[in-house]
Amino acid sequence: YQFLSYLNGAGKAHTNGVSVEYNQQLIFLPGALKGLSVFGSVTRTIADRQQLRLAPKSANGGVRFRYGKFNVQVRSTWQAARLLSISTNAVNGRLWAKERTLVDLSGGYKLTKRVELMLSVRNVFNAPAEQYSNEPGRLQLFDVYGSLWNLGIKGTF
Numbered sequence: 001y002q003f004l005s006y007l008n009g010a011g012k013a014h015t016n017g018v019s020v021e022y023n024q025q026l027i028f029l030p031g032a033l034k035g036l037s038v039f040g041s042v043t044r045t046i047a048d049r050q051q052l053r054l055a056p057k058s059a060n061g062g063v064r065f066r067y068g069k070f071n072v073q074v075r076s077t078w079q080a081a082r083l084l085s086i087s088t089n090a091v092n093g094r095l096w097a098k099e100r101t102l103v104d105l106s107g108g109y110k111l112t113k114r115v116e117l118m119l120s121v122r123n124v125f126n127a128p129a130e131q132y133s134n135e136p137g138r139l140q141l142f143d144v145y146g147s148l149w150n151l152g153i154k155g156t157f
Contacts, residue, residue, distance in 0.1 A: 023039040039061060073106050093134045098136070115153060
């Protein structure tokens with residue numbers, strides 16, 4: 001058997017953050033462009049001490065378009081480097097996830113009022129997941145997961 005547990009640190013820890021979000025349908029545009037919309041957000045998180053897996057900065061944004069039975073969306077997400085683990089091992093020490101930007105694509109076409117054909121592609125440009133030990137130049141892990149493609153049919157009843 002292997003038992004894992006976490007210990008609470010001494011004292012209190014505080015985490016503060018702020019998010020700013022923007023979302024607008026561009027209905028003032030002429031013709032088919034009325035179906036265009038833009039969105040985005042930025043988040044800043046500040047902790048009084050370093051916390052595992054907490055990204056201090058992140059952002060996402062994209063563009064949506066809807067015209068008749070057709071819709072498509074392109075979204076990008078970014079996360080700053082974040083601490084993943086702390087080890088007593090002198091070689092590895094602190095393990096960090098390198099900052100990363102992902103681009104996703106999704107869309108659909110309504111076959112009928114209640115049935116839609118959908119497509120979703122995550123990590124379109126095959127961005128690798130990179131981890132490093134102690135300092136950014138010291139590569140610990142370089143994983144290329146590939147893009148994830150999903151094709152489906154959505155029914156509304």
